[in-house]
Amino acid sequence: MNILKLALRGLMRNRRRSLVTLLAIALGFSAIALFAGYTHNVYDGMARGAIHSEMLGHLTLSKRGMRKEGKLDPQRYLLTANEVAAITGLLKDEPHVEMIAPRLALSGLVSNGRASTIFIAEGIEPTAMERLQRDVLNEREKQSGLYDNLMKHLDPAHSEVVELSEGLVEMLHLSIGGQAAVLVNTLSGQANALDISVGHSFNTGNAGSNDKFAFVSLALAQSLLDAEGRADRLTILLDDMLQTGAMRARLSEKLRAAGFDIEIMTWQELSDFYNQVHGMFDMIFGFIFSIVLTVVVMSVANSMGMTVVERTREIGTLRAIGLKRKGVVRLFTAESMLLTLIGCTVGLLITLGVRWGINLANISYTPPNSASPVPLLVDMDYWRILFTFALMGAVGTLAAYLPARRAANQAIIDALGHV
Amino acid sequence: MNDNTSHPPILKLRNVRRRFQLGETTIDALNSISLDIHAGEFLAVWGPSGSGKSTLMNIIGLIDTPTAGKVHFDKQDTCVLADDELTEFRSRKIGFVFQNFNLVPVLSALENVMLPLQIQGVAEHAARRRAAAVLVDVGLERFKGSLPDKLSGGQRQRVAIARALVVEPMLVIADEPTANLDSGNSRMVIDLMREMNRARKVTFVFTTHDPRLLDHVDRKILLRDGDIASDEVLQ
Numbered sequence: 094m095n096i097l098k099l100a101l102r103g104l105m106r107n108r109r110r111s112l113v114t115l116l117a118i119a120l121g122f123s124a125i126a127l128f129a130g131y132t133h134n135v136y137d138g139m140a141r142g143a144i145h146s147e148m149l150g151h152l153t154l155s156k157r158g159m160r161k162e163g164k165l166d167p168q169r170y171l172l173t174a175n176e177v178a179a180i181t182g183l184l185k186d187e188p189h190v191e192m193i194a195p196r197l198a199l200s201g202l203v204s205n206g207r208a209s210t211i212f213i214a215e216g217i218e219p220t221a222m223e224r225l226q227r228d229v230l231n232e233r234e235k236q237s238g239l240y241d242n243l244m245k246h247l248d249p250a251h252s253e254v255v256e257l258s259e260g261l262v263e264m265l266h267l268s269i270g271g272q273a274a275v276l277v278n279t280l281s282g283q284a285n286a287l288d289i290s291v292g293h294s295f296n297t298g299n300a301g302s303n304d305k306f307a308f309v310s311l312a313l314a315q316s317l318l319d320a321e322g323r324a325d326r327l328t329i330l331l332d333d334m335l336q337t338g339a340m341r342a343r344l345s346e347k348l349r350a351a352g353f354d355i356e357i358m359t360w361q362e363l364s365d366f367y368n369q370v371h372g373m374f375d376m377i378f379g380f381i382f383s384i385v386l387t388v389v390v391m392s393v394a395n396s397m398g399m400t401v402v403e404r405t406r407e408i409g410t411l412r413a414i415g416l417k418r419k420g421v422v423r424l425f426t427a428e429s430m431l432l433t434l435i436g437c438t439v440g441l442l443i444t445l446g447v448r449w450g451i452n453l454a455n456i457s458y459t460p461p462n463s464a465s466p467v468p469l470l471v472d473m474d475y476w477r478i479l480f481t482f483a484l485m486g487a488v489g490t491l492a493a494y495l496p497a498r499r500a501a502n503q504a505i506i507d508a509l510g511h512v
Numbered sequence: 513m514n515d516n517t518s519h520p521p522i523l524k525l526r527n528v529r530r531r532f533q534l535g536e537t538t539i540d541a542l543n544s545i546s547l548d549i550h551a552g553e554f555l556a557v558w559g560p561s562g563s564g565k566s567t568l569m570n571i572i573g574l575i576d577t578p579t580a581g582k583v584h585f586d587k588q589d590t591c592v593l594a595d596d597e598l599t600e601f602r603s604r605k606i607g608f609v610f611q612n613f614n615l616v617p618v619l620s621a622l623e624n625v626m627l628p629l630q631i632q633g634v635a636e637h638a639a640r641r642r643a644a645a646v647l648v649d650v651g652l653e654r655f656k657g658s659l660p661d662k663l664s665g666g667q668r669q670r671v672a673i674a675r676a677l678v679v680e681p682m683l684v685i686a687d688e689p690t691a692n693l694d695s696g697n698s699r700m701v702i703d704l705m706r707e708m709n710r711a712r713k714v715t716f717v718f719t720t721h722d723p724r725l726l727d728h729v730d731r732k733i734l735l736r737d738g739d740i741a742s743d744e745v746l747q
Contacts, residue, residue: 413575
């Protein structure tokens with residue numbers, strides 16, 4: 094018996110009911126797919142932000158204990174010039190390694206001559222900074238114009254030129270090209286002051302750091318800390334984000350074999366904000382998914398329950414002329430599966446249409462703790478769409494199982510006598 | 513004397529009882545019925561409402577099981593068969609015609625007739641060919657693409673007869689096949705069943721209220737209060 098043909102015809106009997114159920118499935122599916130697409134875009138943007146804008150790279154190498162004890166005993170935990178050169182030489186030809194950049198963090202006071210405030214700075218080679226930021230924006234984000242002030246630039250020819258966050262420039266009434274002075278403690282604890290010039294300002298994208306952060310050339314940082322050739326860590330940029338975990342294991346093994354006691358952290362481990370937002374969105378997604386799935390199951394179960402009751406006499410007839418109990422169950426679950434799959438397909442089409450509209454509308458919003466608006470964009474999260482399709486299909490099919498089994502187990506004479 | 517009684521019985525009922533429990537009330541629908549039905553018979557079961565006609569038909573049609581007694585169909589004790597075995601057995605040996613036609617409304621006349629064959633697993637093209645041939649036999653070849661709601665009551669019952677015959681059963685059970693038809697269509701349906709009985713050597717057992725239709729049968733069994741009041745073989 095062609096179960097699917099019979100199931101499809103069955104769906105056409107009560108078209109209004111089938112349509113309402115189908116719409117419930119389709120709208121539920123599209124709600125999940127659109128939210129998944131939105132979070133996918135957020136995760137992707139945040140991952141690129143962490144790797145390329147925060148300049149965490151994919152992997153960060155430092156002496157074991159640097160993260161916990163390095164601030165208290167920098168002499169002990171900073172990498173020496175020889176170590177930096179040896180590790181760079183050892184790893185630069187590894188597959189997927191695009192760049193290894195020494196880094197040196199520092200903090201102190203910055204002054205305009207009349208007032209001063211604290212700053213936190215990152216020392217990095219200007220060319221490494223350019224390379225790290227190269228992939229920070231995708232084409233759509235570049236076109237949005239919302240990230241024009243995101244990029245940071247240091248001048249390779251002038252190490253005294255620094256990049257200050259917009260809030261810092263504003264607070265100290267500095268101007269681009271203007272002069273300021275920074276005061277820092279050297280590694281040995283002595284005060285060291287140097288004049289700087291403001292090359293450019295940037296938006297950190299975070300309200301908490303937009304009035305404190307600065308980028309300086311690695312040479313200037315080493316000079317301010319009196320730490321020639323030294324670095325507190327090495328940032329490694331890979332050519333493929335998906336290789337992060339594998340490369341950490343591979344490089345750790347290689348460094349251990351070469352006698353280095355080095356700790357390697359991934360960008361995900363270092364980016365608390367990414368992890369927190371990811372966790373929060375995953376929880377919201379799970380919540381929405383559960384609600385939508387419940388609504389879909391209830392709709393399908395209700396629709397199929399009514400269908401089974403209305404067709405009880407037909408079930409009796411089919412049983413009398415030779416359809417086995419499991420055949421009855423198969424018939425109604427096929428009908429339910431067909432309804433769910435058609436609903437999900439319509440939901441996918443709605444998703445494509447709404448996504449197209451949202452992405453075309455140039456909508457922007459300011460997320461919590463953000464210093465600037467970001468575009469509202471929706472991606473296609475193919476894995477979660479596939480997962481939703483499969484799960485809804487399975488659950489929608491099973492929703493018909495109980496009423497169908499109940500009908501199949503009914504005595505034939507009772508079913509035939511049903512009014 | 514009807515020649516068919518000389519044939520071995522295809523169905524034997526021995527001391528069949530059927531009791532229904534409706535809450536506190538116990539209803540004895542059949543009281544120790546014993547009956548043989550022979551191959552090729554054209555048999556009517558008649559009697560007043562509540563006499564047990566439909567209950568007897570359900571038991572003969574193997575869609576109900578007796579509370580006590582034995583039912584042997586084609587030498588098989590049907591009471592020992594599991595549900596799936598019984599369903600399989602029934603689908604190959606018995607055809608059904610219902611009072612309300614019980615056609616699947618979303619299937620065409622041809623598809624309705626194909627249905628029992630497809631349930632048996634017959635390939636679609638073979639089922640289509642066999643169903644079309646039976647529709648020709650019942651005079652509905654022109655309506656094979658019509659949905660049931662586009663057919664008259666008489667035409668629907670002819671489709672139901674075709675559906676019952678398409679599996680080439682030993683026995684066709686028809687419970688009040690003319691109850692929803694006017695007298696002209698009732699006569700036509702009984703004539704058609706009779707024609708199929710003779711042409712295909714298929715045993716027909718049907719119930720009716722209409723005494724005029726009893727003139728056309730080989731044998732008539734009168735039921736009263738769950739017992740056989742008379743079993744008359746006609747010339």
